[in-house]
Amino acid sequence: MKPEIRSSMLPYGQQWLDEDDINAVVKVLRSDFITQGPAVREFEAKVANYVGAKYAVAYANGTAALHGACYAAGIGPDDEVITSPITFLATSNSVLYQGGTPVFADIDMNTYNISPDKIQAAITNKTKAIIAVDLTGQPVEADRISMIARNHNLVFIQDAAHSLGASYDGKKVGTLADMTMFSFHPVKHVTTGEGGVIVTDDETYYRRLLQFRNHGMTREPEEMMRNDGPWYYEMQSLGYNYRMTDMQAALGVSQMDKLDGFIMRRREIVKAYNEQLSDIKGLVLPQQHPKADSSWHLYVVRFLADCFDGSRREIFEALRQYNIGVNVHYIPVYLQPYYKGLGYTEGICPNAEAYYETAITLPLFPKMSDKDVSDVIAVVIEVALRYAR
Numbered sequence: 509m510k511p512e513i514r515s516s517m518l519p520y521g522q523q524w525l526d527e528d529d530i531n532a533v534v535k536v537l538r539s540d541f542i543t544q545g546p547a548v549r550e551f552e553a554k555v556a557n558y559v560g561a562k563y564a565v566a567y568a569n570g571t572a573a574l575h576g577a578c579y580a581a582g583i584g585p586d587d588e589v590i591t592s593p594i595t596f597l598a599t600s601n602s603v604l605y606q607g608g609t610p611v612f613a614d615i616d617m618n619t620y621n622i623s624p625d626k627i628q629a630a631i632t633n634k635t636k637a638i639i640a641v642d643l644t645g646q647p648v649e650a651d652r653i654s655m656i657a658r659n660h661n662l663v664f665i666q667d668a669a670h671s672l673g674a675s676y677d678g679k680k681v682g683t684l685a686d687m688t689m690f691s692f693h694p695v696k697h698v699t700t701g702e703g704g705v706i707v708t709d710d711e712t713y714y715r716r717l718l719q720f721r722n723h724g725m726t727r728e729p730e731e732m733m734r735n736d737g738p739w740y741y742e743m744q745s746l747g748y749n750y751r752m753t754d755m756q757a758a759l760g761v762s763q764m765d766k767l768d769g770f771i772m773r774r775r776e777i778v779k780a781y782n783e784q785l786s787d788i789k790g791l792v793l794p795q796q797h798p799k800a801d802s803s804w805h806l807y808v809v810r811f812l813a814d815c816f817d818g819s820r821r822e823i824f825e826a827l828r829q830y831n832i833g834v835n836v837h838y839i840p841v842y843l844q845p846y847y848k849g850l851g852y853t854e855g856i857c858p859n860a861e862a863y864y865e866t867a868i869t870l871p872l873f874p875k876m877s878d879k880d881v882s883d884v885i886a887v888v889i890e891v892a893l894r895y896a897r
């Protein structure tokens with residue numbers, strides 16, 4: 509029997525907000541501070557405490573936070589930064605904002621994360637930093653990447669937009685790199701509407717991150733070159749207005765209390781997918797590195813081309829026809845017209861391109877009902893059998 513077509517599109521990801529989240533924001537609206545007040549500090553402390561990092565700095569969004577990390581790392585013109593091509597545009601764009609050059613290292617075909625061997629091979633005397641992305645919520649091989657960074661005096665930045673709550677080798681993401689970025693966009697684990705945080709244990713990075721989000725200025729007397737009086741502030745570098753509002757931060761504080769429950773529900777859904785989709789020939793389910801404990805932002809499957817009569821596009825459209833809101837994460841960044849205009853060419857990361865040709869993201873978010881989950885499973889099985897070779 510064919511599955512029914514759902515009455516509306518099931519998205520691939522979505523926030524989950526309750527009355528107490530709404531009340532937390534309303535409380536800020538009735539208070540004296542609506543931007544950068546006590547809620548921002550509370551949110552920062554909560555994120556730092558959750559991941560086990562010393563410092564956290566909240567930014568207006570994850571992209572701005574990554575830009576801050578690139579600034580704090582000292583990335584500038586002539587510097588190369590090694591990163592993954594399978595990521596959202598934000599990762600490598602943050603390098604371009606600082607005038608640096610992204611260098612794309614290919615992915616591992618099991619985890620789809622950046623390959624430490626390919627990082628090693630991409631190092632030149634211009635390399636300044638590595639930005640590794642925990643794709644789908646599965647942490648990168650942080651032990652090997654840290655070692656490479658140490659040996660070559662590089663800054664290790666982790667783009668953990670997908671992996672809040674994940675761990676690697678028993679250590680929480682947020683304690684593995686020099687600086688780690690979390691995003692609080694509505695599709696991520698918990699949300700502030702727009703929002704990002706960098707966590708670090710390094711006080712110098714921390715101070716630079718604070719200045720950068722607020723025009724490069726300081727009000728700390730011990731940091732200033734001179735002091736004209738109590739009104740005095742000093743701009744010491746070129747920063748931006750990348751501040752988070754207290755309304756966003758209050759939402760974040762309330763959402764952080766739900767994070768572990770959300771991740772638990774994601775794991776349940778993943779278990780159902782893993783169990784019920786495992787028998788389809790040519791359908792590759794997500795593979796986990798033995799040391800990685802994913803927090804499961806995305807569930808990406810691949811339809812191997814030689815096992816199916818339909819193209820990935822036909823399979824994708826067939827799934828969408830059932831109102832299953834599948835997606836593709838991601839198009840290799842360097843294939844974008846803007847990047848091609850900078851001189852990047854097709855073929856530099858063959859694994860990333862092969863991955864892109866076959867990947868489909870299935871819906872995964874904590875608010876999905878059991879019925880939503882069984883609908884996805886039934887539709888994937890129907891479509892896979894229809895196109896099976």
Ligand SMILES: *Cc1c(COP(=O)(O)O)cnc(C)c1O
Binds near residue numbers: 598669670692
């Ligand atoms: C969401 C995301 C970001 C940051 O995005 P913002 O929308 O600016 O918070 C960065 N990298 C990856 C891989 C992401 O998924």
